[in-house]
Amino acid sequence: MEYGPVPITSGRPGYETPVGYFPVLHKVKDEVSRPYNNAPMPYSTYFTDYGIAFHQGSLTEESHGCIHLSMEAAIKYFNSLHSGEQVQVVA
Numbered sequence: 001m002e003y004g005p006v007p008i009t010s011g012r013p014g015y016e017t018p019v020g021y022f023p024v025l026h027k028v029k030d031e032v033s034r035p036y037n038n039a040p041m042p043y044s045t046y047f048t049d050y051g052i053a054f055h056q057g058s059l060t061e062e063s064h065g066c067i068h069l070s071m072e073a074a075i076k077y078f079n080s081l082h083s084g085e086q087v088q089v090v091a
Helices: 071-080
Strands: 020-023 026-033 039-046 053-056 067-069 086-089
Touching: 039 071, 053 071, 067 071
Parallel strands: 053 067
Antiparallel strands: 020 086, 026 039, 039 053
16 A cells, blocks of 8 residues: 555654554554543554554644644545555654
8 A cells, every 4th residue: 555645743753653663563543541541542453562553642742752743644544454455654
């Protein structure tokens, strides 16, 4: 699947988002971030073993390592990608 580029925000200083190629590990449609006061993480697509995902989120505020997407982009990736498929995160 080819889609993008799309606007994002990523990890703030001290919580940098990892870059490289990663497999999609799993997806959770109605996810919340337990470490961050149950912050909503709709349409989460996880790509690291330590809880980093791309999901719908603020396009103006940096994250704690995740990649924030618009709702449209989050839904598109969530519905199109499957476990084991490779994604690329670039700086």
